[in-house]
């Protein structure tokens with residue numbers, strides 16, 4: 168049996184930051200972490216480079232979250248992007264700003280951010296028990312007194328923080344355990360859905376297009392016939408899924424719409440720089456300049472290698488006809504396909520591949536100013552376990568750090 172001021176369950180970015188801030192405020196802090204090492208997910212974040220935050224101004228930053236980030240205003244007011252950059256610098260970790268305001272670990276190694284946080288916690292005498300999952304919260308008369316671990320050790324605490332993350336990438340330790348613990352003590356859970364994830368088309372994609380990346384394409388998401396989202400950039404075909412940055416971004420809207428039973432489509436404009444008339448002129452020019460060639464070769468001039476057969480297969484055009492035999496009807500079919508390549512969706516990638524979890528502990532039962540539960544005294548929440556999720560770009564990690572920091576600060580305020 169052990170006693171502490173703050174018991175943190177989960178040593179991810181949210182839990183570690185809460186521990187560091189609370190220790191700075193003079194509290195005795197203990198962390199329980201189920202994995203052998205802390206913050207495994209942070210260590211693989213940003214393709215291993217750690218996109219820690221974004222330099223977007225406050226109001227723009229909020230727009231990247233569900234519900235326009237209303238719940239997060241207090242947390243971001245307490246500890247925002249520049250505070251995080253300064254914090255890391257003071258702890259010896261340099262960061263670098265890149266395209267789109269994305270802030271990365273300067274060395275390009277996210278694991279250095281993990282090591283930095285671990286060092287910062289140890290320096291402040293935070294006790295970390297790794298390989299020690301919490302299995303149960305000690306709750307009596309709507310008040311939390313700590314937790315019991317899977318090896319039946321009891322940790323009593325003045326305050327307890329659930330910072331166990333969501334359900335995505337379960338191999339990193341985020342198994343949804345905290346959601347179970349929150350539900351058991353009466354918290355409403357907004358049904359979790361994988362987000363920032365590849366999307367599954369109904370049609371099975373031919374192996375020839377596997378791995379192809381389409382750059383500078385305009386992609387629209389249409390749900391029940393209504394335009395629901397639009398992105399410009401890169402998409403790819405991976406393991407039978409639509410993937411790449413624009414698809415990952417659109418998945419935040421597509422997944423909940425599909426869960427609502429809506430019929431969703433991805434419509435790709437492969438030639439966004441050309442309107443229909445200009446594209447027709449371009450095709451005509453290719454035909455005139457290559458009169459002796461085949462339609463297949465005309466198509467090849469317009470598309471990356473590998474996409475040619477897919478185009479012919481989908482449009483039903485005969486690739487072997489001579490350029491001179493290409494009619495205006497053929498051109499129209501080709502043009503429409505290039506401007507409106509349509510994929511009806513039938514699902515999304517699994518939890519194992521989702522970057523974040525949408526849904527989680529309902530923010531209606533959590534005080535945004537302190538992150539304390541409104542229904543269980545001395546129980547706090549931070550990070551992805553909460554019903555908060557955002558676009559890619561460093562927003563999700565900043566939310567984890569800011570909510571963690573706010574918890575560390577709130578506990579001090581309430582128990583001087």
Ligand SMILES: Cc1cc2nc3c(=O)[nH]c(=O)nc-3n(C[C@H](O)[C@H](O)[C@H](O)COP(=O)(O)OP(=O)(O)OC[C@H]3O[C@@H](n4cnc5c(N)ncnc54)[C@H](O)[C@@H]3O)c2cc1C
Pocket residue numbers: 176177178179180181182199200201202205206207208209211212213214217218219220299300301302330331332333335336339340341342343344345521522523549550551552560561562563564565567
């Ligand atoms: C591949 C990938 C790349 C990403 N890249 C970025 C990026 O570049 N930028 C960005 O902003 N976001 C990124 N994200 C999202 C970001 O990593 C998460 O939003 C963030 O890690 C959430 O932090 P957290 O502390 O809330 O939870 P987590 O990081 O999930 O940490 C939760 C911790 O709790 C532990 N735990 C769980 N249950 C228990 C239990 N019962 N007892 C004890 N411990 C428990 C887990 O083992 C884990 O260590 C990425 C996510 C993935 C999967």
